[in-house]
Amino acid sequence: MRKMTKGFASALALTAGLSSAAMAEDVEVLHWWTAGGEAAALNVLKEDLAKQGIGWIDMPVAGGGGEAAMTALSARVTAGDAPTAVQMLGFDITDWAEQGVLGNLDAVAGPEGWDQVIPEALQAFSKHDGHWIAAPVNVHSTNWVWISKAALDKTGLAAPTNWEELIAVLDKMQENGITPLAHGGQPWQDATIFDSLVLAQGSDFYKAAFIDLDPEALGGEKMAAAFDQLLKLRTYVDSNFSGRDWNLASAMVINGEAGMQIMGDWAKGEFLKAGQKPGEGFICIRFPGTQGAVTFNADQFAMFNVKGEEKVKAQLAMASAIESPAFQSAFNVVKGSVPARTDVPDTDFDDCGKKGIKDLAEANTNGTLYGSMAHGYGAPAAVKNATFDVITAAFNGEYSDGATAAAALKDAVAAAQ
Amino acid sequence: MAALPEADFRTKLQDWLPKLVLAPSVAVTLFFVYGFILFTVVLSFTSSKMLPSWDFVGFSNYVRLFSLPHWHVALKNIAIFATLYIVICTAIGLMLAIFLDQKIRGEGVLRPIYLYPMALSFIVTGTAWKWFLDPGIGLENVMHQWGWESFSFTWIKSNTMAIYTIVLAAVWQSSGFVMAMFLAGLRGIDNEVLKAAQIDGASNWQLYRRIVIPLLRPAFLSAFVILAHLAIKSYDLVIALTGGGPGRATEMPATFMYSYTFTRKEMGVGASSAVIMLMTIAAIMVPYLYSELKEKKE
Numbered sequence: 001m002r003k004m005t006k007g008f009a010s011a012l013a014l015t016a017g018l019s020s021a022a023m024a025e026d027v028e029v030l031h032w033w034t035a036g037g038e039a040a041a042l043n044v045l046k047e048d049l050a051k052q053g054i055g056w057i058d059m060p061v062a063g064g065g066g067e068a069a070m071t072a073l074s075a076r077v078t079a080g081d082a083p084t085a086v087q088m089l090g091f092d093i094t095d096w097a098e099q100g101v102l103g104n105l106d107a108v109a110g111p112e113g114w115d116q117v118i119p120e121a122l123q124a125f126s127k128h129d130g131h132w133i134a135a136p137v138n139v140h141s142t143n144w145v146w147i148s149k150a151a152l153d154k155t156g157l158a159a160p161t162n163w164e165e166l167i168a169v170l171d172k173m174q175e176n177g178i179t180p181l182a183h184g185g186q187p188w189q190d191a192t193i194f195d196s197l198v199l200a201q202g203s204d205f206y207k208a209a210f211i212d213l214d215p216e217a218l219g220g221e222k223m224a225a226a227f228d229q230l231l232k233l234r235t236y237v238d239s240n241f242s243g244r245d246w247n248l249a250s251a252m253v254i255n256g257e258a259g260m261q262i263m264g265d266w267a268k269g270e271f272l273k274a275g276q277k278p279g280e281g282f283i284c285i286r287f288p289g290t291q292g293a294v295t296f297n298a299d300q301f302a303m304f305n306v307k308g309e310e311k312v313k314a315q316l317a318m319a320s321a322i323e324s325p326a327f328q329s330a331f332n333v334v335k336g337s338v339p340a341r342t343d344v345p346d347t348d349f350d351d352c353g354k355k356g357i358k359d360l361a362e363a364n365t366n367g368t369l370y371g372s373m374a375h376g377y378g379a380p381a382a383v384k385n386a387t388f389d390v391i392t393a394a395f396n397g398e399y400s401d402g403a404t405a406a407a408a409l410k411d412a413v414a415a416a417q
Numbered sequence: 418m419a420a421l422p423e424a425d426f427r428t429k430l431q432d433w434l435p436k437l438v439l440a441p442s443v444a445v446t447l448f449f450v451y452g453f454i455l456f457t458v459v460l461s462f463t464s465s466k467m468l469p470s471w472d473f474v475g476f477s478n479y480v481r482l483f484s485l486p487h488w489h490v491a492l493k494n495i496a497i498f499a500t501l502y503i504v505i506c507t508a509i510g511l512m513l514a515i516f517l518d519q520k521i522r523g524e525g526v527l528r529p530i531y532l533y534p535m536a537l538s539f540i541v542t543g544t545a546w547k548w549f550l551d552p553g554i555g556l557e558n559v560m561h562q563w564g565w566e567s568f569s570f571t572w573i574k575s576n577t578m579a580i581y582t583i584v585l586a587a588v589w590q591s592s593g594f595v596m597a598m599f600l601a602g603l604r605g606i607d608n609e610v611l612k613a614a615q616i617d618g619a620s621n622w623q624l625y626r627r628i629v630i631p632l633l634r635p636a637f638l639s640a641f642v643i644l645a646h647l648a649i650k651s652y653d654l655v656i657a658l659t660g661g662g663p664g665r666a667t668e669m670p671a672t673f674m675y676s677y678t679f680t681r682k683e684m685g686v687g688a689s690s691a692v693i694m695l696m697t698i699a700a701i702m703v704p705y706l707y708s709e710l711k712e713k714k715e
Contacts, residue, residue: 071680078469095682096467099467186660187662187664187665239552240551242664243660382466385680385681393665396576396666397576398576415485
C-alpha cells in the first residue's frame, strides 16, 4: 500500500512538474488546418517559435469552415479556459471582441508598423476600438474563375472579360459535350458564386448591398439582375451537383469533365496537386466584370486574454512571428493564398499568386477591397446565413425570377438583423 | 437480547441502502437532464446570441422562430418524416415478425439479418445510402452500365423528393428492430389462447386480427415511443445523407436547432426551437403513455 501511494505521489509530482514546465512559455493554438498542405504551412510557424524557445500546444478541430472549431471555442471560453490564439474569420472576431475576452497586440503592432502594411479592409476586423486583437495570416480572394485550358482552347474563344463573353464560352463548352460549370450545391458554394455576381454589378453596389446592408440595394433592380444571372448559371451545371464538395468540383475541371469553376483561390491548391501549372493546364481569371475589385476572406489568429507575463510575452512573440514577411511568404506559397501584408515580395509565388498579390494591392489603394459575404467578412453570422437561405433557394429553383428572389433577400436580411 | 440493536442497524441499512445507491444517479439525472431542460427554457426567453446572456426579452424569440420560412420547412419535413417512418416501420416490423413466427426453418439465420442494420449508426446508414442513391455513382449509374439507359432515380437530388430518401434509409435501419420487439411480444402470447380460438373455428386472419394484434398492445407502445423519439431527434441521418439539402429542402427541427444555436449565433432562437420540439413530443407522448399505463392499472 505504501509503495503504491509513493508511486502515485511521484506520478502526481511528475505530471505537476511537466505541466508547470509546459505552462512556462507555451502558446496553445486552436485551428482547423489539418489537411496536409495546411498543416505543413503551419509547421513553418511552429518552428519559428521553437527557435525562440516557445512551445506549441496544438488543438486542432477538423472541419472545413471551422464551424466545429467555433463550437469547441465557445465551450472553452465559457469554462474560463481560453486558448492563447484561435484561427478565426471575419465577424467571429468582432463577436468575441465585443465579449471583452480578446487580448491586445498593440505592443508589437505599433513598433512593427502593422497599420501601414495591412490592408485597411482587413484592419476593420483585426482591430477593435483602435487596438489590435488579431494577427491576419493570409488573404484569400473569392472572385476567381478557374478554367481548364484545354476546354477553353477547344471553344476557340478567349478568356471571358464580361458577362456576354462568359455565356458565349459556357454555351460553346456545352456544345462540345462537357459540363460547362463545375459546381457543388452547398449553400456556401452557391453564395461564393453569388458574391462575384453581385460584385460584377458594380463595386459600389456590392458595398451598399453586402457591407452596408442597404435595403434598397438588397431588394433593388441590380440585385434582381444578379439573381437572374445566378439562375442562368444554374442551367450550366450538371444534374448531379447538389451536395458535392468543392474539391470534387475542382477535380471535374482538372479531369476535363467540366470547363470551369467559380471558386476562391484555395481551389488553386487542387490544380497544383494534380500537377497542372497556371497558364498551361489551367487559367485563372477574375470573375468577368470584377477585375480591379477583390472580395476577400482572410484567416486570422485572434489572441485571447491570457494571464501571466510569460504567457503574454509568448503570445506577442507568436503575433510578431505571424506578421514577419518571411513567414507570410513561406506560408502563403504553400496555402495558395496571398500575404496579408502588401509589402511582401512576390518572387516565390506562381503566376496566379503574383496576380493575386497585384490585384489585392490595387484594390486596396482604390478602395475596392471588400469582405466576402459568403465567407463571413460581409455581415455577422445571422445575416450571412439568412442570405445563404435565399441564395440557395434561388439556385435550387424556388423563385420564378430574380425580382422575387431579391425581394425575399431584402426581407430575410431585415429579419435577421 | 444483545443481537437486537445489530438487527436494528441492519434493517435500517436495508431501508437506506437502495436510496443511498440510487441517490447519485438521481442527482446526476436531475441536474444534467432536467436542469439543462430548464436552462434551455430560460435561454429561449433571453436575447442570447453567441454566448448565453440573461437579458430577458419575453416571447420575441418564439415570434421570430415562427416567422422564419426555414422553420416551417423543418416542421413540414418532420411531419412527413415522422408519420411515414413510424407507420412504415411498424407495418414492416409487424409483418416480418408474423412471418418469422410461422415456425419456419432458418429463423435463427433470418432474424439477425433483419436486425443487423440497427447495429449500424445512423451516420454509416446515411453515408451508405447517400452513395447508393447518388445518380452519378449509385443505383442509376449501375443500371445505365447494365444497359438500361432510360432508368432514372434522382430523388436525393430533388427538392421535393429528397425527404423521402431519408424515410427510406431510416425505415431500412429500424424495421428490423421493430420486428424484434414484435417477435418478443408474439412469443409472449399464451399458446392456450390461440389453441382455444382455433378450436372455436377462427381463421388465421381472424386469429391475428382479433387476438394476436390486440394482445401486442404493449409492443406497439414500445415501438411507438422509440420510433417517435428517434424521429424527432433525427439529426445524424439527415447530416450524413443529404446535409439538409438540396438547398434547405431536408432541414429538420434538430438540424435547425443546431445551426441556429451554434453556427448562426442565435442561441435564443435555437433554444426556443428546442423547447417547441420538447413540447411537441410531450404533447404526443404524455397522453398516449397516460392512457396506456392507466388502462393497465385498472
